[in-house]
Every structure is written in structure tokens, then in C-alpha cells.
Amino acid sequence: MKKILIVDDDESIQLLYQEEFKDEGYQVAAALNGEDALELFRQSPPDLVILDIQMPGLNGIEVLRQMKMINPAVPVVISSAYNEYKQDLGAWASDEYVVKSSDISELKMTVRRLLG
Template structure:
């Protein structure tokens, strides 16, 4: 079976590098996008098995990107990943599959990815 593909949409190069390294080491294929437009294009052209999506970034923000992705492919799990804890309370309204507060300790994120792709 081919490895599961994760699309990481985040405008922070350090986060992209960390997540890419961690998920490739864990056996996933990883694609990266640095803003909402790039993320939507990558999602449409080669749909991933899961998306890790920042909320606050250039172009359409993560909430708008999430809305458009769920219109196209509601079956693809999306993890909102933000530095802002207060966004977590709105999780249900946004129809994301999980919300993880951004951190350089990514054990919770890795476990959530494993759970959603199981």
C-alpha cells in the first residue's frame, strides 16, 4: 500500500520544515503550501489523505480554505493548527476534524494524524 499523503498548509518555514521532517520520518508522503491559494491548488490538483492547516496566513485564511476544501472533498480530514488556543472553541462551527495548538512538540499532532488516517 502506498504511503498516506499529508498536505501541510502553513506560512511559517520553520513549522513546514519541522512537520515535513517528522511526517516523512514516520512514513508519510508530504506536500507543502505556504499560503491559502497554494494550498487550495495543491488540494485540487492532487488530493491528499489529510490536511494540516494553519488559520492565520496570507491569501484566503485557513477558515476560508477549510470551507472550500470541505465543499470539494468532505471526506478528507483537516486538522486546524494554530498558535491561538481561543480558536479551539469554534471548532464545531468550522467543520474541521481536529484542532491542535501549534507547538514545536508535535506528539499530539502526530497522534491525531495517526488516529484520523486509521
């Protein structure tokens, strides 16, 4: 069973993603901030990460950089409410960039494609 790590400081988004991806047959872990995400990433490496950008403490771009240094093979999908971050050079290290929406079908399709 493929494991997804969801990193988002919005608990309602986190719960939505957890439920949706568990229903799709994935094992799901979650973190509310970048520091906890990096610890989970090191201790129990996921097969894919869904990462928010705007978070307290370490922002998503910094978390992305550190994750790619630890294990560049793990795909990271940035899921942000802000489309303008697509232009941020730091976001280019992600494997995909999906703008948050109440309809998460694009995110689900992206995850399925990246996990094969």
C-alpha cells in the first residue's frame, strides 16, 4: 500500500485529504507544520508528499528543499491556495503544483499518475 504524507496547517484541509486518500486505498500520515513533516519524512519515508506552502515556521518551499536533499526520488505535489507561487523558483523543485479547490479531483489524478 502506497503511503502519502499530507503537510498542511489547515486541519480541515488535512482531514479532507486524509479521508479522500484513505478511501482511494492509500496509507496516510499527516503533519501540521514543516518541522513535524520533516521528522515524519525521515522516520517513515512516504511514497509521495502533498505539501502546502503557507505555514507557520518553515514554509513549504523550505520543507520541499530539505525533503529533496534527504530523498530526491520522493515526488512532492505542492497544493496551495495561491496560484502566484507557481512562479517561485523554489516551487519548481516540486513534481507538480495544484491549486487548492473544493473539488480535489485534479489532486487525486495527479497523485494517481505520480504513484503509477
